[in-house]
Amino acid sequence: xxxxxxQCVIALDAMGGDYAPLVTxxxxxxxxxxxxxxxxxxxxxxxxxLLKIIEKEKIDFPLQNIVNASETIEMGDAxxxxxxxxxxxxxxxxxxxxxxxxxxxxxAGNTGAVMAISTIRLGRIEGISRPALGTIVPTLxxxxxxxxxxxxxxxxPNNLYEFAVMGSVYMQEIFGxxxxxxxxxxxxEEDSKGNEVTIAANKLLRESKLNFYGNVEGRDVxxxxxxxxxxxxFVGNVVLKFAEGFLHFLVKRFKESAEKSFTNKLRIGLAxxxxxxxxxxxxxxxxxGVPLFxxxxxxxxxxxxxxxxxxxxxxxxxxxxxxxxxxxxxxDAIQSFHLSTT
Amino acid sequence: xxxxxxQCVIALDAMGGDYAPLVTxxxxxxxxxxxxxxxxxxxxxxxxxLLKIIEKEKIDFPLQNIVNASETIEMGDAxxxxxxxxxxxxxxxxxxxxxxxxxxxxxAGNTGAVMAISTIRLGRIEGISRPALGTIVPTLxxxxxxxxxxxxxxxxPNNLYEFAVMGSVYMQEIFGxxxxxxxxxxxxEEDSKGNEVTIAANKLLRESKLNFYGNVEGRDVxxxxxxxxxxxxFVGNVVLKFAEGFLHFLVKRFKESAEKSFTNKLRIGLAxxxxxxxxxxxxxxxxxGVPLFxxxxxxxxxxxxxxxxxxxxxxxxxxxxxxxxxxxxxxDAIQSFHLSTT
Numbered sequence: 001x002x003x004x005x006x007q008c009v010i011a012l013d014a015m016g017g018d019y020a021p022l023v024t025x026x027x028x029x030x031x032x033x034x035x036x037x038x039x040x041x042x043x044x045x046x047x048x049x050l051l052k053i054i055e056k057e058k059i060d061f062p063l064q065n066i067v068n069a070s071e072t073i074e075m076g077d078a079x080x081x082x083x084x085x086x087x088x089x090x091x092x093x094x095x096x097x098x099x100x101x102x103x104x105x106x107x108a109g110n111t112g113a114v115m116a117i118s119t120i121r122l123g124r125i126e127g128i129s130r131p132a133l134g135t136i137v138p139t140l141x142x143x144x145x146x147x148x149x150x151x152x153x154x155x156x157p158n159n160l161y162e163f164a165v166m167g168s169v170y171m172q173e174i175f176g177x178x179x180x181x182x183x184x185x186x187x188x189e190e191d192s193k194g195n196e197v198t199i200a201a202n203k204l205l206r207e208s209k210l211n212f213y214g215n216v217e218g219r220d221v222x223x224x225x226x227x228x229x230x231x232x233x234f235v236g237n238v239v240l241k242f243a244e245g246f247l248h249f250l251v252k253r254f255k256e257s258a259e260k261s262f263t264n265k266l267r268i269g270l271a272x273x274x275x276x277x278x279x280x281x282x283x284x285x286x287x288x289g290v291p292l293f294x295x296x297x298x299x300x301x302x303x304x305x306x307x308x309x310x311x312x313x314x315x316x317x318x319x320x321x322x323x324x325x326x327x328x329x330x331x332d333a334i335q336s337f338h339l340s341t342t
Numbered sequence: 343x344x345x346x347x348x349q350c351v352i353a354l355d356a357m358g359g360d361y362a363p364l365v366t367x368x369x370x371x372x373x374x375x376x377x378x379x380x381x382x383x384x385x386x387x388x389x390x391x392l393l394k395i396i397e398k399e400k401i402d403f404p405l406q407n408i409v410n411a412s413e414t415i416e417m418g419d420a421x422x423x424x425x426x427x428x429x430x431x432x433x434x435x436x437x438x439x440x441x442x443x444x445x446x447x448x449x450a451g452n453t454g455a456v457m458a459i460s461t462i463r464l465g466r467i468e469g470i471s472r473p474a475l476g477t478i479v480p481t482l483x484x485x486x487x488x489x490x491x492x493x494x495x496x497x498x499p500n501n502l503y504e505f506a507v508m509g510s511v512y513m514q515e516i517f518g519x520x521x522x523x524x525x526x527x528x529x530x531e532e533d534s535k536g537n538e539v540t541i542a543a544n545k546l547l548r549e550s551k552l553n554f555y556g557n558v559e560g561r562d563v564x565x566x567x568x569x570x571x572x573x574x575x576f577v578g579n580v581v582l583k584f585a586e587g588f589l590h591f592l593v594k595r596f597k598e599s600a601e602k603s604f605t606n607k608l609r610i611g612l613a614x615x616x617x618x619x620x621x622x623x624x625x626x627x628x629x630x631g632v633p634l635f636x637x638x639x640x641x642x643x644x645x646x647x648x649x650x651x652x653x654x655x656x657x658x659x660x661x662x663x664x665x666x667x668x669x670x671x672x673x674d675a676i677q678s679f680h681l682s683t684t
Contacts, residue, residue, distance in 0.1 A: 218583030241560030
């Protein structure tokens, strides 16, 4: 993986996502418009189905870039399902990377299945015990990467340390943050506060060469004091989904309020644009997906309900991750930051 | 504790809270206005300081109800500080209960210290391994009690089960919910999803006589499908504080937007009332505090920044908890729901 061909090739799981394959094809088309020949896209999925859509929608997509995968992993399938056959779109994408025919793999499909196939087929980076899923959150200052948000539960202190290394590399390379500040999500600012795992992780992070800020609390997540927040995937997932539910709650309440009276409707109507602008930053479509950190290759995982814009952004994200050689940077960092204590 | 005198007496830690003792005295006064002789309040704190304020503010508070406590536990003190002396306001409140001179203990002070003194001095209810702190959250339907939100970390499955029993009793007795639905906070709806502890807790809850709804996810917290949500205190605390930070984020963004242009200012000004109404439900002042569930007596803990309204509501809450004999109901429930498996 250390020498790439001139052009970056991205394998897109055309069957993954709630609105696939229509939006994945459209997203791929949009991405190609912006590629300027810098990257190419392989559309992986049921060939016949894809061709039909391309024809019907009159999408100008290079037909030779369609790679057939006769099976599809559904959203409700067990994560291991993808491992059982070589004919599903996820397995085909992973195989394209293994064979050097593609450099990155993008999917808005079954997250568990994408994680499983990536971890097993691409393998883990040496020194990383568990891959992690990150998400970019908006804050009052800059963007912040929170990881893990669901790939792992019952994490150990050294997992959290590894997440911190990977997150730091990503924020530095992709967002140009010099010496990213790392926060450890806990329930008290003092080093001694938290649960068994975070207290031990705090110690590891304090002893490391990372720019460790210290513990951050739930209320600090959107403040933007740090660039990377590490946490157990259970906690990260609950918080991420709580934020989603909170937005839903607010929108519902505004709608109910508008229905109560004409004056309310008018007032809310006038403020709607502002409200939308404020909440827009929480729209994952804008950012697309994030890499599955720690696998020995590039896997970008997106939200199931990704739109064509989200798919396009995921592809751009994959290209950037490839250009910035994030996988190599993580390999270097985990070696150079290697703790004498572990 | 099984036979109460006619009138309920509430010991208020007058020194606890960011704005104490001024707002605690005012809150006590407000509560007395509503008591109609149903309860009485003992104001516990530095007598001289309290008397000065009462005089200066011309508050009509019965002076014989002031109980001197020469020391004060500060917000930053270690939880165990309160246990080291008998002269601090928290220790005096607990002692009043032990001596039968008061039936409930209310404090907006150092949460850790209030928990420590309550647990040690009042003891735990038999069958409850760890006390839990709950919070009432607004939802799209009815109110929901989330516990634990910070009293415990590294909880075991049986702790979560006990929280479910206590939460069910509370919602039934105080909010009149028949057979409260209990949700287990996890990262997937299926029983098999979660971390080691939640998967085991799910099994315990399924086997119990409780009205167990199943796992709920972060996005379900504000939906209102369940009446009680149980979780580890680390997770509960992170989510609770995240919600606080989210509100702060929204308010800050609206202010920034209003400052950008006169039109924006006007539009936001018009919608302000509606926005306030929607966000008001998240104001803990409205509800006051919740009991520290599981201690053998009534302890109501409030937010450090409690206003006089919050203090008043905490006192009312203490009275209701006493009237509904919540401690006895929990004792009964934990016996009758006792699992053969534990």
